[in-house]
Amino acid sequence: MTWAIAALVLSFCPAGLVVLPDRGELWVGDGDGSVKVINLFNNTILANITTGSKYRADEFAYDPNSGIVVVTNPNDKPPLVTALSANNRSVIGVFNFTDVPGELEQPAFNPSNGLFYVSVPESETNKGGEIRSLNLANFSTNAVYPLPPCVPAGIVFGANQDLFVSCSQKQILNYNLAAAFVLDMSNSGKVIANISGVGGSDQVVYDPEYHQCYLE
Numbered sequence: 001m002t003w004a005i006a007a008l009v010l011s012f013c014p015a016g017l018v019v020l021p022d023r024g025e026l027w028v029g030d031g032d033g034s035v036k037v038i039n040l041f042n043n044t045i046l047a048n049i050t051t052g053s054k055y056r057a058d059e060f061a062y063d064p065n066s067g068i069v070v071v072t073n074p075n076d077k078p079p080l081v082t083a084l085s086a087n088n089r090s091v092i093g094v095f096n097f098t099d100v101p102g103e104l105e106q107p108a109f110n111p112s113n114g115l116f117y118v119s120v121p122e123s124e125t126n127k128g129g130e131i132r133s134l135n136l137a138n139f140s141t142n143a144v145y146p147l148p149p150c151v152p153a154g155i156v157f158g159a160n161q162d163l164f165v166s167c168s169q170k171q172i173l174n175y176n177l178a179a180a181f182v183l184d185m186s187n188s189g190k191v192i193a194n195i196s197g198v199g200g201s202d203q204v205v206y207d208p209e210y211h212q213c214y215l216e
Ligand SMILES: *[C@@H]1O[C@H](CO)[C@@H](O)[C@H](O)[C@H]1NC(C)=O
Pocket: 039, 042, 044, 046
């Protein structure tokens, strides 16, 4: 199965991806802004969704309850997050990050409150980065959580609304510091752990069985 998928992936320019376990689907961002939906049981591309961006569709998060998938379009100026419906595979709406001069990083879904979050490496207000929660009702920012100097990349929820935040290589270059942080999103994003020495990473995943985070 792995080889068949690898052969499919080579036919386009893949970026980030996410598995939708309840649907048996793999959603893959493509370099031209489209999103490919792959059936994991027969390894076929079921859909090619146009996000509205000509640039890369990159990192994903998924809410199995609402069937909503969000994907970043980090290379648009300003960068975007597109919300898609897994039910009808069409665009629901677009978040436009007009106060973000650079790119966006990993999004994450919090099953405890039903909100999506996105990692913002740098905004006009928070040069060291921030986490933003998204309001899908009107495609605006729900809340902003400023970070200590981080220039964040990957974010992922662990247990108890603990958000693991990995910091990018720019943390080391800009602040001469290497640390990852854990925020308690049930308590206004309070920093509850500072894991020094862990820096310069990109995407992260969480294994709920062993309660471990893996950094790429
Ligand atoms: C693969 O499975 C999907 C979902 O059941 C189906 O719609 C599609 O036709 C199948 N494709 C092939 C080539 O069997």
